[in-house]
Amino acid sequence: xxxxxxxxxxxxxxxxxxEALLPLAVELATSFVPxxxxxxxxxxxxxxxDAATVLVATAVExxxxxxxxxxxxxxxxxxxxxxxxxxxxxxxxEEVVVAPQFRGSGCGRLLLEAxxxxxxxxxxxxxxxxxxxxxxxxxxxxxEESAVYFKKPS
Numbered sequence: 712x713x714x715x716x717x718x719x720x721x722x723x724x725x726x727x728x729x730e731a732l733l734p735l736a737v738e739l740a741t742s743f744v745p746x747x748x749x750x751x752x753x754x755x756x757x758x759x760x761d762a763a764t765v766l767v768a769t770a771v772e773x774x775x776x777x778x779x780x781x782x783x784x785x786x787x788x789x790x791x792x793x794x795x796x797x798x799x800x801x802x803x804x805e806e807v808v809v810a811p812q813f814r815g816s817g818c819g820r821l822l823l824e825a826x827x828x829x830x831x832x833x834x835x836x837x838x839x840x841x842x843x844x845x846x847x848x849x850x851x852x853x854x855e856e857s858a859v860y861f862k863k864p865s
Contacts, residue, residue: 717770719818721825724765724786729754731783732767739808762833763790766825768809768818785809785818789826791833802830804840823852 724732729751736745757763768785787807791800804826809818830838841860842849850856 717813717816717818719768719770719784719816719821721766721768721821724754724758724767726755726758728765728767728783732765732786735783735786735808735810736806738811739806757788757790760790762792763788764829766822766829768813768822770813784813785822787822787826789830789838791830791835797836799836800830800834802827802833802835802838804838807840819848820852 732754733745733747733750736750754765757765765786765788767783770782770784785808788805789802790805791802793799794801804823807819807822807826809816809822827838839857840849840854843860846856
């Protein structure tokens with residue numbers, strides 16, 4: 712890899728990643744503001760759920776954190792669930808975000824590839840997601856527009 716292109720590693724998130732993940736979740740959110748306590752509770756729930764995972768991308772360079780870990784620069788939250796129409800499980804990318812300074816570096820592509828591998832390993836016949844800001848990015852990765860997403864606050 713050339714020196715000006717960052718290298719990333721993808722690994723499952725750990726509880727100690729919470730501090731690095733929360734600001735990324737805030738960066739992603741447009742309709743809600745993630746709150747620390749609710750975020751911590753949700754992260755713990757997802758990490759304990761065999762039907763879901765959070766994968767993090769760490770930058771191998773430029774720096775290693777004091778604890779010897781490389782900094783988290785992005786994450787993807789993906790889950791699988793059975794769907795009648797698919798005759799099996801489908802994967803759903805709930806969230807994916809990369810720190811602004813690493814966008815366009817291949818980090819998002821790497822996260823989504825890892826999410827797809829994880830979902831296929833959990834029996835998913837396809838992976839889907841909703842977006843309103845990154846359609847071109849997902850099309851470039853082979854996703855096809857399939858439906859319109861609606862939500863209604865409780």
